[in-house]
Amino acid sequence: MCHHLFMSDEDRYRRFNLRIPKDVFAALQVTADARSHSMNAEIIQRLEQSLQINGLASTVKTDELSPEESLMLGIWRAMSHDEKMAMMAFLRAFMARSSS
Known part of the structure; x- marks a missing residue:
């Protein structure tokens, strides 16, 4: 129930x-x-x-990140909410296009 x-x-x-x-x-x-x-x-x-x-x-422990991953995480954390939402939309479209 x-x-x-x-x-x-x-x-x-x-x-x-x-x-x-x-x-x-x-x-x-x-x-x-x-x-x-x-x-x-x-x-x-x-x-x-x-x-x-x-x-x-x-x-995620920072010592487990590659230099590229660490850079990407730093960029992500510096983004505004709107920038993060735009990046997520871009990545979703990119992944959908890549898988087709």
Whole structure:
């Protein structure tokens, strides 16, 4: 039996107050509006992405990386969110084209 079907929002979510700089809030609001997301959905998605990215990257020991991998990781970490999303779109298209 799947219990999460009967869980209320109060059971699945934790509410808390968050102070955020006005310029960051404004940037999030513009992005959320452009993507037809709520502010909450935009923030959750970005947090999930950063936790996945940082979680994966933090499990790699830098001494296990080749010089090229280390360079690529440094470039990736210096990119903005939009640059990372553009790079991911490019890589997906490249891989799809390479496999066909």
